[in-house]
Amino acid sequence: MDAPTRSADGGPHGRGSDRGWFTPTQPPDGTGAHAPAVPPALPPAPAPPPPPPHDRQRAHEQQQAHEHRQAHVQKRAQVQRQAHEHQRPAEPPPDQGFRPAPDPVPATGAAPSPDAYALRRTLAELEPVADKATSYFYALLFIQNPDLRALFPVAMDAQRDRLFKALLTAARHADDPATLTAYLSRLGRGHRKYGTRPEHYPAVGECLLAALSRYAPDTWNEATEAAWVRTYTAISQIMIDAAAEDEEQSPAWWQGEIVRHELRTPDIAVVTVRPDQPYPFLAGQYTTLETPWWPRVWRHYSFSAAPRPDGLLSFHVKAVPAGWVSGALVHRARPGDVLRLGPPAGSMIVDHSTDNGLLCLGGGTGIAPIKALVEDVAEHGRCRPVEVFYGARHAGDLYDIDTMLRLQRAHNWLSVRPVVSDGPTRGLCGELPAIVRQYGPWPAYDAYLSGPPGMIRSGVDTLVGIGIPSHRIRHDEIGGLMAAAPR
Numbered sequence: 001m002d003a004p005t006r007s008a009d010g011g012p013h014g015r016g017s018d019r020g021w022f023t024p025t026q027p028p029d030g031t032g033a034h035a036p037a038v039p040p041a042l043p044p045a046p047a048p049p050p051p052p053p054h055d056r057q058r059a060h061e062q063q064q065a066h067e068h069r070q071a072h073v074q075k076r077a078q079v080q081r082q083a084h085e086h087q088r089p090a091e092p093p094p095d096q097g098f099r100p101a102p103d104p105v106p107a108t109g110a111a112p113s114p115d116a117y118a119l120r121r122t123l124a125e126l127e128p129v130a131d132k133a134t135s136y137f138y139a140l141l142f143i144q145n146p147d148l149r150a151l152f153p154v155a156m157d158a159q160r161d162r163l164f165k166a167l168l169t170a171a172r173h174a175d176d177p178a179t180l181t182a183y184l185s186r187l188g189r190g191h192r193k194y195g196t197r198p199e200h201y202p203a204v205g206e207c208l209l210a211a212l213s214r215y216a217p218d219t220w221n222e223a224t225e226a227a228w229v230r231t232y233t234a235i236s237q238i239m240i241d242a243a244a245e246d247e248e249q250s251p252a253w254w255q256g257e258i259v260r261h262e263l264r265t266p267d268i269a270v271v272t273v274r275p276d277q278p279y280p281f282l283a284g285q286y287t288t289l290e291t292p293w294w295p296r297v298w299r300h301y302s303f304s305a306a307p308r309p310d311g312l313l314s315f316h317v318k319a320v321p322a323g324w325v326s327g328a329l330v331h332r333a334r335p336g337d338v339l340r341l342g343p344p345a346g347s348m349i350v351d352h353s354t355d356n357g358l359l360c361l362g363g364g365t366g367i368a369p370i371k372a373l374v375e376d377v378a379e380h381g382r383c384r385p386v387e388v389f390y391g392a393r394h395a396g397d398l399y400d401i402d403t404m405l406r407l408q409r410a411h412n413w414l415s416v417r418p419v420v421s422d423g424p425t426r427g428l429c430g431e432l433p434a435i436v437r438q439y440g441p442w443p444a445y446d447a448y449l450s451g452p453p454g455m456i457r458s459g460v461d462t463l464v465g466i467g468i469p470s471h472r473i474r475h476d477e478i479g480g481l482m483a484a485a486p487r
């Protein structure tokens with residue numbers, strides 16, 4: 001496809017005036033301007049002393065063990081750095097819906113840059129016709145680039161417009177380079193599993209601009225177009241750089257063979273898979289899964305166990321009505337079936353630098369990452385109090401209560417309280433947040449919430465209301481959760 005003749009004379013990320021329309025640069029060397037601000041990697045441990053000559057075999061084994069440990073330490077540091085990026089405050093969720101800012105003034109009250117102002121005007125005008133603009137964007141993209149169609153699911157359901165939404169989300173944060181870089185880097189890494197390549201970006205950019213100019217004609221002019229070109233160029237570059245950097249360290253996806261499939265209730269299964277190569281992650285994180293029956297349809301699930309010596313990964317899946325992936329994973333999947341896994345993500349990880357207690361709220365299958373956090377605390381061997389409130393609508397929905405009570409018996413620092421909201425119970429009855437409030441206050445606790453978006457919202461409000469500062473409350477993004485709701 002020919003490069004358009006639009007100009008891009010520098011932009012919010014300092015692109016030079018000679019850049020023109022988007023042109024991918026070489027993969028970064030790790031020191032590029034777009035490298036996310038992350039903590040430095042752990043320093044390498046000193047090499048072991050040279051072995052006596054008579055013990056070469058043992059020395060060889062020691063050297064291998066040392067290299068293995070080094071690789072493990074570096075990998076863990078990489079995962080921690082990536083998790084750190086997720087912890088940035090105000091990081092935009094990947095799919096927060098097509099809700100352009102109605103007012104082109106940023107929430108901070110600071111005056112927007114001219115580019116950000118132009119972008120927000122376009123988005124405000126686009127809002128009422130967002131659906132039409134999205135449809136037009138994809139129609140144009142696939143007509144002009146038929147080969148790109150294969151990167152998307154056969155049925156373009158809710159996931160269909162993720163790309164467009166993400167671009168618009170990014171555009172909204174044009175004046176916040178740190179947030180934007182963290183968000184886009186993660187997006188770029190995550191796009192590797194879709195087969196996205198640098199040469200796809202100009203094609204997408206062209207169609208994006210065509211859709212914007214068609215559906216926001218009143219605010220579209222040469223200056224606006226130049227602002228969008230600059231922004232899209234910067235967005236693309238950050239994503240490409242992050243993907244290239246990630247490519248040196250991780251595969252685009254992993255394959256995982258199902259080795260165990262336990263149906264815990266008629267619609268909830270615990271699925272255990274063996275990845276085809278080591279899969280580094282931290283307890284509390286989540287991944288994306290694709291089944292063989294619905295190619296290119298990916299859904300998020302949390303790891304329900306901390307990293308294990310045997311490398312197996314487990315997930316709790318609830319089949320929801322009309323849920324393609326969740327239905328297949330619960331009702332169709334069997335040992336021997338092979339899934340694909342994306343990279344790990346998420347910042348709901350244990351802060352091991354403090355001895356604060358952990359107050360955990362797990363609602364429904366949201367108990368999965370909470371169980372992983374408990375195992376993580378147990379592995380670190382520090383006796384921090386951990387209080388788990390495990391909520392379900394009915395007593396029969398507490399499908400993992402036996403496991404949680406077994407953990408409680410094994411660890412005297414752990415307390416597990418089942419809570420039922422809608423049905424008869426001999427135990428605690430009510431909504432999780434209200435029950436947790438009754439047991440408070442929780443002055444020396446960090447809070448971890450996982451479950452339906454409504455539970456997280458009211459849980460956060462309650463916890464803040466009883467004095468837990470918001471920086472000590474962790475949960476996955478609400479917008480991301482809604483997009484991630486098992487289907």
Ligand SMILES: NC(=O)C1=CN([C@@H]2O[C@H](COP(=O)(O)OP(=O)(O)OC[C@H]3O[C@@H](n4cnc5c(N)ncnc54)[C@H](O)[C@@H]3O)[C@@H](O)[C@H]2O)C=CC1
Binds near residue numbers: 362397453
């Ligand atoms: N499978 C996984 O790995 C993970 C799943 N999740 C999310 O957890 C949710 C689990 O869904 P279900 O098992 O169907 O749970 P559910 O809808 O049966 O509810 C579980 C608990 O949350 C409470 N709750 C629900 N809405 C509430 C609200 N608005 N305010 C206060 N409490 C509320 C219920 O009373 C119940 O105690 C899904 O949204 C899923 O996306 C979250 C993290 C991991």
